[in-house]
Amino acid sequence: MSPRKAKKADKDRKRKPGKKDVAMEWIKSIVIALILALITRATVVQAFRIPTGSMQDTLLVGDFLLVNKFLYGSRIPFTDIRLPRVQAPKAGDVIVFEHPTEGKDYIKRCIGLPGDVVEMRNDVVYVNEVALDEPYRNLSSYVGPMSNYGPVKVPKGHLFMLGDNRHNSRDSRSWGMLDQKHLKGKAMVIYFSWNHDKHFPRFGRIGDLIR
Numbered sequence: 001m002s003p004r005k006a007k008k009a010d011k012d013r014k015r016k017p018g019k020k021d022v023a024m025e026w027i028k029s030i031v032i033a034l035i036l037a038l039i040t041r042a043t044v045v046q047a048f049r050i051p052t053g054s055m056q057d058t059l060l061v062g063d064f065l066l067v068n069k070f071l072y073g074s075r076i077p078f079t080d081i082r083l084p085r086v087q088a089p090k091a092g093d094v095i096v097f098e099h100p101t102e103g104k105d106y107i108k109r110c111i112g113l114p115g116d117v118v119e120m121r122n123d124v125v126y127v128n129e130v131a132l133d134e135p136y137r138n139l140s141s142y143v144g145p146m147s148n149y150g151p152v153k154v155p156k157g158h159l160f161m162l163g164d165n166r167h168n169s170r171d172s173r174s175w176g177m178l179d180q181k182h183l184k185g186k187a188m189v190i191y192f193s194w195n196h197d198k199h200f201p202r203f204g205r206i207g208d209l210i211r
Contacts, residue, residue: 008053008189012174014088045069048096048105054163054170055107058136059187063205065107066130067096080181088158089113091127094210096184097161098177108171109136109185119150120173123166126151135211138165142178146173157181 016152059065070096073085085172112118116127123139125132145165154160158177163169172178181184187210193202 008114042130045190046096048107048187050107053168054165055094055109056138056165056168058138058164059108059190060184060202060205060208061108062196062202063190064192064194065096065187065210066189066191067185068188073182074185082181083205089180089186091116094187095159095161095189097178098182098184100179100182105184106161108161108163108169109164110159111172112154114146114154114156115147115175116154116160117151118154119152120146120148123147124163136164140167149173 032086046067046069046071048067050059050061050065070083072085072089073082075082089110090109091113094107095110096105096107098104099106111125111132112127117129119126121135125134146166152160154177157178157180160172160175162171189210190205190208193205194200195202
């Protein structure tokens with residue numbers, strides 16, 4: 001190779017990236033970030049907004065939650081395959097799930113596990129004939145048809161779900177037991193809360209763990 005050609009080749013190697021190269025690097029970075037975000041949302045953690053008062057006062061309309069999807073075994077996107085779960089749902093867990101018939105995401109509290117016998121007598125919940133201590137429960141003075149329910153036995157692979165706002169909740173009393181294949185994840189923490197009536201953030205709720 002002649003000295004002139006060698007010098008030109010060396011200059012080409014040292015050439016700074018052009019605008020097209022920089023743009024391609026940005027596009028690659030954005031695509032990778034989006035793929036990682038989608039994988040994380042599908043299998044690890046997902047944001048969820050409270051649209052109704054069925055879990056009041058534990059959760060208020062306008063609360064924004066982070067949901068742990070990995071805990072119960074995430075479903076691989078576009079399949080019915082679930083990853084191995086870290087732990088099974090427990091009584092008292094606040095769980096996001098896909099409604100069995102409506103296809104929408106719901107959030108309720110797990111009250112009965114497989115094999116449990118659940119009954120309500122005058123708004124008091126009994127599991128296996130033992131009355132539950134429910135400090136989270138929200139009741140009005142109204143006693144309606146859903147104040148008494150059961151007894152029913154929770155079948156294998158299912159859960160009995162109730163809203164904390166007992167007189168304003170559509171739950172297992174109306175649509176039956178929840179098949180665990182519909183589970184999305186356990187609600188963990190409130191990361192933001194917006195009061196729609198006052199158009200102002202509820203700063204005091206931000207960071208609250210969900211129990």
